[in-house]
Amino acid sequence: MxxxxxxxxxxxxxxxxxxxxxxxxxxxxxxxxxxxxxxxxxxxxxxxxxxxxxxxxxxxxxxxxxxxxxxxxxxxxxxxxxxxxxxxxxxxxxxxxxxxxxxxxxxxxxxxxxxxxxxxxxxxxxxxxxxxxxxxxxxxxxxxxxxxxxxxxxxxxxxxxxxxxxxxxxxxxxxxxxxxxxxxxxxxxxxxxxxxxxxxxxxxxxxPGLDGRKMSKSYGNAIALSMTADETAAVVRRTLTDAERRITFDPTGRPGVSALLTTAALCTDSTPEAIAEELGNGGGRALKEFTIEAVNTRFAQHRRRRAELAKDxxxxxxxxxxxxxxxxxxxxxxxxxxxxxxxxxxxxx
Known part of the structure; x- marks a missing residue:
């Protein structure tokens, strides 16, 4: 072991x-x-x-x-x-x-x-x-x-x-x-x-970061906690996926798709496989919109508290x-x- x-x-x-x-x-x-x-x-x-x-x-x-x-x-x-x-x-x-x-x-x-x-x-x-x-x-x-x-x-x-x-x-x-x-x-x-x-x-x-590698500031593949909802949407939409309509969780073969699935799963307390099954043949666009909504919903309260704290x-x-x-x-x-x-x-x- x-x-x-x-x-x-x-x-x-x-x-x-x-x-x-x-x-x-x-x-x-x-x-x-x-x-x-x-x-x-x-x-x-x-x-x-x-x-x-x-x-x-x-x-x-x-x-x-x-x-x-x-x-x-x-x-x-x-x-x-x-x-x-x-x-x-x-x-x-x-x-x-x-x-x-x-x-x-x-x-x-x-x-x-x-x-x-x-x-x-x-x-x-x-x-x-x-x-x-x-x-x-x-x-x-x-x-x-x-x-x-x-x-x-x-x-x-x-x-x-x-x-x-x-x-x-x-x-x-x-x-x-x-x-x-x-x-x-x-x-x-x-x-x-x-x-x-x-x-x-x-x-x-x-x-994972949005490109499938470890999430890192130096890789430019991260979603910062301090991003606005619009900034989050922009960075997620820039994520490279692929032309395959069927959404599947395959970190090796489909790193971009799998990274988005993992991000959405963490933010919704679900699993990448369950989200992939739910999206089915929705394609990359549907996956990105799902991920944007998941991140923005999960961190909406964090962002509000942060903005209030920053006023002091x-x-x-x-x-x-x-x-x-x-x-x-x-x-x-x-x-x-x-x-x-x-x-x-x-x-x-």
Missing amino acids: DSFSATVSRMAALEARVASDPGRFRVLTGERPTGRLHLGHYFGTVRERVRLQGLGVETVLVLADYQVITDRDTADNGATNVRDAILDYLAAGMDRAATTIFTHSSVPALNQLLLPFLSLVTEVELRRNPTVKAELAASGRSLSGLMLTYPVHQAADILFCKANLVPVGKDNLPHVELTRTVARRFNDRFGAVFPEPEALITRAPEV PGLITDVLNAGNRRANEVAEATLDEVRAAMGMNYSAP
Whole structure:
């Protein structure tokens, strides 16, 4: 059994433990603010965060602005992207009073954990990470030191607040596994400080974009949560389908058709196969109109809440000030523990 299958097999038991005692768990999750959040983010992780918070699980959200430059030459539009992400979090139902939302660059102690953590992993282990391997293959340039150590930086994100539950899709599972390795090796070498976090596989671990590939801002195949109804209609209508009238779900042979079916199914809590059967011989036009209606209906309330939130000019500043302050308190306390464990707390009597 591979790692993903083994993790999935444990999900029922983990979900039962979370439901029975949510106060035992702390979630760390977040995004790199490289652009607007899209349906892949929502169905992949955002709604899971809302669900967990509703159960009573403490939630910490990082907007990893430092990690934007792992595979980009610039962090242009960073402030706008951070603002947009926070609006989408709150519109989706995240409770600003119960959620710590912070940015990497505002928490020095978190980033300082990267140094001792790097001593616990090998170059071979880092290069074996799927994200690092994919970037090296796709970039056509030398691998930067920041990209190579990206998995360890993510470990610092998780461990600085001693998170023990991390909602992820299939692609990010190796990052949680490396974090567990870092925590275990630190504890073995220096003394017990960190929990070994568990991965919680989200209900929609892989969300295709409108061209059948993974939904991604960089591919230009995403439906942003902040799109208007008209913008959504325009991007869906541009999706390439085919001339076959009969609608069938075939991700390999009919990627555009299947991506639209999957999107509509997620938005209506149905299945791609059921929607294909309902549309029958309606063709691509009927499929696109069905998908447009499904998306716009599903996110109408989200868009209304988002517009109302955006009217408050001080909201984002207030949320970040509170979150950054809390994250700094937690990170500094953890760093003090790490220094003490490593014998580097020189101010101690």
